[in-house]
Amino acid sequence: MFLSEEIRAIRERDPAARSALEVALTYPGLHALALHRVASWLHRHRRPVLARMVSHAARSVTGIEIHPGATIGRRLFIDHGMGVVIGETTVIGDDVTMYQGVTLGGTGKERGKRHPTLGDRVVVGVGAKVLGAVSVGNGAKIGAGAVVLRDVPPFTTAVGVPARAVVWTDPVSGEASRTSRREELPDPQRDTMLALVQRVEELEQQMRELHAAAAPLVLPADPPEAVVPQGS
Numbered sequence: 001m002f003l004s005e006e007i008r009a010i011r012e013r014d015p016a017a018r019s020a021l022e023v024a025l026t027y028p029g030l031h032a033l034a035l036h037r038v039a040s041w042l043h044r045h046r047r048p049v050l051a052r053m054v055s056h057a058a059r060s061v062t063g064i065e066i067h068p069g070a071t072i073g074r075r076l077f078i079d080h081g082m083g084v085v086i087g088e089t090t091v092i093g094d095d096v097t098m099y100q101g102v103t104l105g106g107t108g109k110e111r112g113k114r115h116p117t118l119g120d121r122v123v124v125g126v127g128a129k130v131l132g133a134v135s136v137g138n139g140a141k142i143g144a145g146a147v148v149l150r151d152v153p154p155f156t157t158a159v160g161v162p163a164r165a166v167v168w169t170d171p172v173s174g175e176a177s178r179t180s181r182r183e184e185l186p187d188p189q190r191d192t193m194l195a196l197v198q199r200v201e202e203l204e205q206q207m208r209e210l211h212a213a214a215a216p217l218v219l220p221a222d223p224p225e226a227v228v229p230q231g232s
Contacts, residue, residue, distance in 0.1 A: 003024070003030075005074060006076075007020050007023045009075035009095070010027060013077050028062035028063060028064060029064065029079065031062050032058050032081060033066075036068070039066070042054065043068035048068070054068070062081060063083060064082070064084045065085045066084075067088040069089065070087065070088060070089070071091045072086075072092045073120070075094055075095045075096075076096050077097045077098075078099075079098070079099050079100070080099060081100055082101070084098065084100065085103045086115075087106055087115035088115060089113045090116055090118075091116075092104075092122075093122065094120045095120055095121045097122075098123070099127075099144075100127075101128075102126075102128050102130075103128075103130070106131065106132060107149075114132065115132075116132070116133070116134050116136060117133070117134070117135045119135070119136060119138035119154065122138070122142070123142070124141075125141070125143050125146065126144040128146045128147075131148065134148060134149065134151050135151045136151070137155065137156065138155070141156075143158065143160070143163070145161070146160055146161065147163055152165065156168050157169070
């Protein structure tokens with residue numbers, strides 16, 4: 001049941017998946033999830049060392065590290081998967097998609113819930129980092145390379161470092177009824193260049209004022225030397 005459901009979800013979301021056999025044999029995300037089910041069972045039945053050994057073996061084979069204590073819903077699709085890290089207290093809902101290099105991690109050595117909670121149908125882009133006990137709402141999207149340190153509302157797209165919400169999508173079905181709310185993204189390089197241009201203009205204005213103030217100052221000419229008459 002688990003494998004057939006996961007394989008079907010992968011084929012629906014990945015246009016490169018041409019057959020169930022191809023998915024079953026060559027998709028590391030599917031292999032990592034299958035081994036995680038074993039590690040999670042051992043973890044729940046108080047076999048932590050064996051659970052971590054299975055998790056370590058899965059990472060060695062697939063490049064995906066999932067702590068046995070993580071709670072993962074149904075039909076998770078980890079595309080490519082290399083470098084994905086999912087922490088111990090992470091909770092992932094159903095129909096989530098994530099890409100290579102994603103980290104669902106903590107921010108320190110605190111105890112208890114210290115990893116993210118992802119709702120249903122969340123998409124996490126390449127290289128994104130979701131850190132701490134933050135919540136990502138249903139249907140939210142995390143842009144590639146984003147660093148999420150605060151909660152992301154449902155049906156919101158968050159991008160940047162640190163991530164901020166830039167698009168909200170109306171959950172009502174149908175393209176015609178969808179609306180978006182956009183915010184201007186910060187551009188540190190542009191802001192720096194504008195500040196430099198403004199400073200140069202201020203300096204040029206000061207130079208013009210100094211030249212204007214110095215122009216009327218004319219040094220007096222030296223008095224002519226007295227002519228001494230020659231004696232006869």
